[in-house]
Amino acid sequence: MIEAAGATVGQVLDDLEARHPGLGAALRAGSSAGIDGEIHADPEFVPIEPDTVIYFVAPLTGG
Amino acid sequence: MTATENPPVSETKGYTWVGTRPIRHDGYDKVVGKARFAADLNLPGQLHAAYVRSPHAHARITAIDTSAAEAMPGVKAVVTGDDFPMLDITDANYDVSLNVMARGTALYNGHAIAAVAATTKAEAVAAAAAIDVTYEELPSVLSIEASMADGAPLANEQNTQKFVGGDPTNISTHTPLERGDVDEAMGSADLVVEREFDCAHVHQGYIEPHACVVDTGADGKASVWASSQGHFMVRAITAAVLDWETSRIKVTPAEIGGGFGGKTTVYLEPVAARLSEKAGRPVKLVMGRDEVLKATGPAPGAKLRIKIGANNDGELVALDGWMAYELGAFGDFAGMVGAMSVASYKFPNLKLESWGVLTNKPKTAAYRAPSAPHAAFAIESIIDEIAQKLDMDPIDLRLANAAVEGDLTAMGMPHPKIGFVECLEALKASDHYQSPVPEGAGRGVAAGFWFNIGEQSSATVNLNEDGTATVITGSPDIGGSRASMALMAAEELGIDVMRITPVIADTESVGFTDVTEGSRATFATGKAVVEACRELKTELCRRAAQIMGVEEDQVAWVDGAAVSAGHGGGEAGDPLTLAAITAQAKRTGGPLTATASLNAAGAGPSFAVHCADLAVDEGTGVTTILRYTAVQDAGTAIHPSYVEGQMQGGSVQGIGWALNEEYIYDDAGEMLNPGFLDYRIPVASDLPMIETVIVEVPNPSHPYGVRGVGETGIVPPMATLGNAIDRAAGVRMTSLPMSPPKVLAAINDRG
Numbered sequence: 001m002i003e004a005a006g007a008t009v010g011q012v013l014d015d016l017e018a019r020h021p022g023l024g025a026a027l028r029a030g031s032s033a034g035i036d037g038e039i040h041a042d043p044e045f046v047p048i049e050p051d052t053v054i055y056f057v058a059p060l061t062g063g
Numbered sequence: 064m065t066a067t068e069n070p071p072v073s074e075t076k077g078y079t080w081v082g083t084r085p086i087r088h089d090g091y092d093k094v095v096g097k098a099r100f101a102a103d104l105n106l107p108g109q110l111h112a113a114y115v116r117s118p119h120a121h122a123r124i125t126a127i128d129t130s131a132a133e134a135m136p137g138v139k140a141v142v143t144g145d146d147f148p149m150l151d152i153t154d155a156n157y158d159v160s161l162n163v164m165a166r167g168t169a170l171y172n173g174h175a176i177a178a179v180a181a182t183t184k185a186e187a188v189a190a191a192a193a194i195d196v197t198y199e200e201l202p203s204v205l206s207i208e209a210s211m212a213d214g215a216p217l218a219n220e221q222n223t224q225k226f227v228g229g230d231p232t233n234i235s236t237h238t239p240l241e242r243g244d245v246d247e248a249m250g251s252a253d254l255v256v257e258r259e260f261d262c263a264h265v266h267q268g269y270i271e272p273h274a275c276v277v278d279t280g281a282d283g284k285a286s287v288w289a290s291s292q293g294h295f296m297v298r299a300i301t302a303a304v305l306d307w308e309t310s311r312i313k314v315t316p317a318e319i320g321g322g323f324g325g326k327t328t329v330y331l332e333p334v335a336a337r338l339s340e341k342a343g344r345p346v347k348l349v350m351g352r353d354e355v356l357k358a359t360g361p362a363p364g365a366k367l368r369i370k371i372g373a374n375n376d377g378e379l380v381a382l383d384g385w386m387a388y389e390l391g392a393f394g395d396f397a398g399m400v401g402a403m404s405v406a407s408y409k410f411p412n413l414k415l416e417s418w419g420v421l422t423n424k425p426k427t428a429a430y431r432a433p434s435a436p437h438a439a440f441a442i443e444s445i446i447d448e449i450a451q452k453l454d455m456d457p458i459d460l461r462l463a464n465a466a467v468e469g470d471l472t473a474m475g476m477p478h479p480k481i482g483f484v485e486c487l488e489a490l491k492a493s494d495h496y497q498s499p500v501p502e503g504a505g506r507g508v509a510a511g512f513w514f515n516i517g518e519q520s521s522a523t524v525n526l527n528e529d530g531t532a533t534v535i536t537g538s539p540d541i542g543g544s545r546a547s548m549a550l551m552a553a554e555e556l557g558i559d560v561m562r563i564t565p566v567i568a569d570t571e572s573v574g575f576t577d578v579t580e581g582s583r584a585t586f587a588t589g590k591a592v593v594e595a596c597r598e599l600k601t602e603l604c605r606r607a608a609q610i611m612g613v614e615e616d617q618v619a620w621v622d623g624a625a626v627s628a629g630h631g632g633g634e635a636g637d638p639l640t641l642a643a644i645t646a647q648a649k650r651t652g653g654p655l656t657a658t659a660s661l662n663a664a665g666a667g668p669s670f671a672v673h674c675a676d677l678a679v680d681e682g683t684g685v686t687t688i689l690r691y692t693a694v695q696d697a698g699t700a701i702h703p704s705y706v707e708g709q710m711q712g713g714s715v716q717g718i719g720w721a722l723n724e725e726y727i728y729d730d731a732g733e734m735l736n737p738g739f740l741d742y743r744i745p746v747a748s749d750l751p752m753i754e755t756v757i758v759e760v761p762n763p764s765h766p767y768g769v770r771g772v773g774e775t776g777i778v779p780p781m782a783t784l785g786n787a788i789d790r791a792a793g794v795r796m797t798s799l800p801m802s803p804p805k806v807l808a809a810i811n812d813r814g
Contacts, residue, residue, distance in 0.1 A: 037479030038665040038764060041518055046664075055476035058238070058399035060516050062581025063267075063324020063431040063774055 001053075009033055009043040009054060031056040076699070080553040081767055084704045085560050087546045093318075101274035101290040101317035106345040109276065110139055112338055113187035115177040115194045116358065117169030120203035120423040120732025121218065124167055124176065128195040132179055135193060137186035140341035142334060143177040148306040152221065156303040158393040161221065162426045163304055163333050169198065170219050170392035171423050172733045173357030175330075180338040180346045203423040204233060205732050207366050207387045210420040218421040219392050235394025236419035238402050240473050243412030248381035252372030256448050257383075259368045260441040262781075262799040263725035264361040264389070267430045268716065268744045271320020272355045277335035278345035283307075285336045287314040292322040292539055293578030297332055298570050304333040312336075315569040316539050323541075323716065324429030325360045327580045353737040360428020361726060363397045363419075364389040365437040372412075373449045379464045381412040382442070388419050388434055393426040395419065401434035404778075405442065406472035406512045407483060407670065408464040415473055423732050429580060431713055432513040432774035436720065436781055440799060443509035443782030448795065457508040457786070458491045461672075482696030482760030483510070483670040489758050490672045495692040504678045504689055505791025511671045511778025515771040516581030517663030521574025522591035524552060524599055526655035530642025531562045536588050537576030539567060542712075542773055543705030544584040548592050550701050551767060555596035557623020558641055574660045582771025585701055586762075587663035593766045594659035606651040607639045665764025669771060671695040673714065673779040677787035684807030686722060686788060692754040693779075698762040698770030706772050711753040713776020719745045721781040725800050 004019070006012035010028075017024025033043035034055035040046050041059065048054065076082065092098040129141045144166040150157045165174045177194050181187035202216035209215055210233040218233050249255055275289040285307075291297045294314040302309045319326065331348045339346040350359070365388045372381040382405070388397040398419030405415060450457040465483045472478060490496055490508070500506045523535040534552045538544055545565035553560035576588065604618040607625030611618065618627045624638035648655050676690040693710045700706040723743045727735045736742045761768025785796045794809035 034474075034476035037477060039476075039514065039516070040664045041516065042662060055474065057403060057474045057476065058236075058396050060400065060403075060514050060581065061327070061396065061429055061433065062513070062516050062583065063327070063429040063433050 007047060009046045009048060012048065012054060027056050030059065032059050078554055080550045080560050081699065081701050082703060083550065084702060085546065087543055088549060088565050089540065089545050098318040100271055100320055101276065101288055102349045104276045104288050104317065106276060106278055109345040109347055110180040110182060110342055111184040111187050112178055112180045112335060112346050112348040113184065113191040114175050114354065115191045115196060116354070117165065117172060117174040117176055119169055119198055119200055120172045120205065121201040122169045122198035123201060124165060124169060124196060125199050126197040127177060129177065131195065132190040132193040135186065135190045137182035138179060138190045139182070139344060140180040140338045141177060142337050142341065146337050147304060147333065150303070154303070156300055158426070159300055159328055160304045162393055163330060168220070171425050173354070173425060175334070175358065178334050178338060180342050203732050205422055205424070205728065207364070207389050207420055210389070210422050211387065211418070218423050222394060222421055233421040234418060235390055235421055236396060236398040238399040238417045240402055240415040241413065242471065242475070245381045245383050245412045245414040248412035249370065249372040249383060252380050253375040254449060254452055255370060255372045256445045257368070257370035258445060258797055259366070260444070260797045262365040262437045262440065264364040264424065265720045265724040265726070266356055266361045266742065267323040267325035268719070269321030269323060269325055272350040272352060273326070273330055273359060274349040275331045275335050276345060276347045277332060277339045279336050279339035281343065283311055285312045285339070287312060287332055287336070288317050289314060289332055290317050290319050290326060292319065292326040292541060292580055294539065294570055295537060295575050296327065296578045297329055300329040301332045301336060305336060313569060313571050316567050319539050319541055323431050324433060324580060327429050327578050328360065330359055352739065356737040356742060357734050358425055361425060362430035363427045363434060365401070367437060367441040369441040369445055371445045371449060373453070375453065377453055377455050377460050377463045379408055379410060382410045382415070384415045386415065386417040386438060388437070389422050389424070390419050391424045391427045392421060394421060395427065397427065397434040401438045403472070403474040404435035404438055404512060406478070406668070407466055407510050409466055409470050413473055431716065431777040435511065435513055435778045436717065439509065439511050439778045440781035440785065443779065444785050444795070444797070447507070447509065447782065447786040447789070458487050461510060462487050478668065480760065480763055481668050481670060482758050485758045485760050486670050486672045486694045486696055489756050490674055490692065490694045493692055493694070493756055495674055495690055495754060501676055501689055504676045505787045505789065507675050507677065507783045507785065507787025507790060509673055509779040509782035509786055511775050513582070513669055513775040513778060515586065515666040515669055515774070516583050517587045517666045518577040518581070518583055519662045520576050520588040520591045521658065521660040522588060522595045523573060523656065523658040524592065524595040526599060526641065526645045528645055528648060530558065530640065530645050531564070532556060532558065533564045533566055534592055535566045535568045535573050536592065537568060537573040538579045538584040538588040541579050542709050543702055544579070544588065546705060547585040547589060547701040551589050551592050552596050555593055555600065556641060574658065581666070582669065582773040583666065586666055586765055586769045586771045589701070589769055590663050590765060591659040591661055594661065595657040598657040598659065599655060602655060602657065603641065603644050606644050606648070609651045610639060610644065610647060665762070667698050667762025667764060667770035669696055669775040671775040671779055673783040675783045675787045677784060677791055679788060679792040679806060681792060681810050684803035684805070684810060686784070686801070686806060688718065688751055690751055692756065693776055694756040694758060695772060695775055696758040696760050696770060697772045698765065699759055699768035700757050701767060701769060703757060706757055707755040709772045710755045710776045713774065714753045714780055715745055715750060717777040717780025718750065718784065721784045721799060721801055723800050723802060
């Protein structure tokens, strides 16, 4: 679990990138995000609360 | 025996249309043969095309001489890899681009090398045979072990390695997932069971081969008629592979004769478009069955090592797993998703290492709940073995460990509201499970999970002047979604479902819509339909207020009509039906239409639990399924018959995967059984009726509680049948398919 700041998932990724160069970019390029039990395929602008836990997971597809 | 009759949900949830079983709107056309599939279309001046395909699993293409072919009668155009732009390796469509047509290297037996368009199919085939391709054979990689071995030759020098980096290898993905202390928990567990499993490649087995017709005009615009699970996807990939602007391409969806995940990508359309462009005439391109099996997406093969620790009271305390998925010549996410699909049980301690690796075999593609069946086969087999060793009922063991809302999946995210416990309880209470096991047979039970997805959808609802409606979406109907869309619209608008015409429109006539995959159409596109209907109801009330001569806020939509307390002199007047309002649309503001587009989050995870009674002929190893029941959480069954159809279809495909189906390769990487005589999918006479029990734990993220039902049904059958074989014959099967020779060998080894 890593803590990061931001009002949206995209801002959290920016914060991660600033503090761990490469991490934010890698997550932005290849992840979906699980937030409050919902998986968001394109989470960049999804708003989050200060205590939200974001689960970055591989992009999901299906048959 | 008949399928279980479920009580209509409308009786319990207060719906009028949702949960009923009307005849599907496209049923007549399909029954009488009027439905038009891609290969049914013929255009004036149309040419027919044929491929040259690699006879080698891995070879450098040193020369292609097309001169003889181009001089043959009827030949109008020839294309090779040189006719397609080379995308940047970071482009999302790089792999599919190289799969559509080889560029310099053939990566599997069957890889497209060139294509010819001619006046007749026979002329095209003859000309393709006259194309002289010079190959320099390269070392081929044909198994997971060979692919992962130190110093292994590269299966694809252009492995995009999207998530690995470093020196080139055959590894496409590597995903470690871990929580708790597995080693400590395993060491203190009362019981530990560990086994290795392997799964052969299997094909989605759709009856309709890939087919398209493309007409590229002199203006550079292309009209495409194609069989796919997503015509916007066909447009996007075709544009990317050809480096065209998207607006040059219009794709009209043909009826689809099965996809099951295999038609979520593109093989033909860029090739046909380029041939049509060069020839100046329409081109039809239809695969033969051998091409479908040798060159389109099988599901990955896999090897798995799974160890589970349990306590004597049945608590599953630790899971330690290694999974490797064989992806073919191009990478994808199967290795990751296979591990992520471990989500059915609490497992306080968990360690999963999963890999996706490349071999010189066809590029794999999604197949209902892609990569979850492999993982479930292994894990659910071991859980059954634990139940046997602890002398516990297999459902009770699962109930004691079943994940509920808030429990963590393997990938770490907690489950939202789910219905796994309800599925287990429904099976336990079913007539099947309550009936004695037939003499001499064994009864197997196993569970399955799939995420389901949301993604982008659009819908337009037009109200016609007579009060009928048209519901227009961009989701190809691969499992009854036309009927589902119409039922949700009927429920919203309050009109008869047969007065609604569901239409799947071309890429220029409806908003962008993602592929019909991930069990998403009824969930996400259904959500768009409901949003559009609700916007229309607001507008209908506004129009009704004009007609009634009351304020808008005095009108409400009730049971398919506008009602107002102020209408009729201050007392409740006659309701204004939808038809009464649409009849006056011209006078009250014009046509009544609404469109909704969304990117749907909140797809509801789906669980299934299956049960089979099975007999084993100990002299031949032949297995006979005597009874089979599938239980699944649908959230809400919008059209129960098509939910049952999805459950039955998934079960049957899983049964084929479990017992018969496999790609058989020779040592040079050529598939030896590329036809339905030798690649044997189940037929009706192989099976009993698949009984169904629909469980409904509504998904709170959908207006009617839909979860999506298309995929989970294929996840439990392999372990269900393996567990039944063990209980019938005392042999634990760990290799798919569990075909008669393998079962017989296991019986002989048992002694």
